[in-house]
Amino acid sequence: MEAQTATSYRCKERRGLTASNVTSLFQPDTVLSAQFFDDRRRKMLLEAEKRLMLAIMEDAVHCFQDHHLAQHGKRKRLFDDVHRWFFEASSDWLCGFENISSVLGFNPEYTRKGLVRWRTKELSKHRRAPFWEETKKSQSLEFRC
Numbered sequence: 001m002e003a004q005t006a007t008s009y010r011c012k013e014r015r016g017l018t019a020s021n022v023t024s025l026f027q028p029d030t031v032l033s034a035q036f037f038d039d040r041r042r043k044m045l046l047e048a049e050k051r052l053m054l055a056i057m058e059d060a061v062h063c064f065q066d067h068h069l070a071q072h073g074k075r076k077r078l079f080d081d082v083h084r085w086f087f088e089a090s091s092d093w094l095c096g097f098e099n100i101s102s103v104l105g106f107n108p109e110y111t112r113k114g115l116v117r118w119r120t121k122e123l124s125k126h127r128r129a130p131f132w133e134e135t136k137k138s139q140s141l142e143f144r145c
Contacts, residue, residue: 049103050103050104053095053100053103053104054104056095056100057100057101057104057106060082060085060086060097061115063078063079063082064079064082064083064086064115064119065118065122067079067082068119068122068123069122069123069126085097086111086112086115087112
C-alpha cells in the first residue's frame with residue numbers, strides 16, 4: 001500500500017513539469033556585466049587574501065622550524081616572535097594566528113600541538129648526552145679496538 005502511495009506521489013510531481021516549466025529551467029539569467037564582474041572580482045580578492053594568509057602561515061612554520069635551536073641574536077628574536085604568534089591566547093589582530101587559521105579552515109589547537117610535538121622530537125635529537133654517558137661511550141669504543 002505504501003509503495004503505491006509513493007509511486008502515485010512521484011507521478012503527480014512529474015505531471016507538474018510542463019514544457020514551459022522545463023524550458024524555463026534553461027533560460028539564461030539576465031545579469032549586467034557589472035554584476036557579473038563584481039561578483040568575480042570579490043571572489044578573486046578573497047582568493048588573493050587567502051593566498052596571502054597561507055603564505056604568512058607557511059613563513060611562520062618555516063621560521064619556527066629554522067630557528068628553534070637559536071640561543072641568542074636575531075635568530076632567537078625571530079623564534080621568540082613566531083612562538084608568541086603561534087601560542088598567543090587570543091588576538092584581535094587581523095593577521096593573528098587564530099584569525100588566519102579560522103579563515104583557512106585550520107584547527108589552531110591541532111597546529112599548536114603539532115608544533116610542540118615536532119619541537120620536542122627535534123630537541124631530543126640535538127640534546128647533548130650527559131658527561132658520564134659520553135665517557136661510557138668513549139670507553140666502550142676504546143675496549144673494542
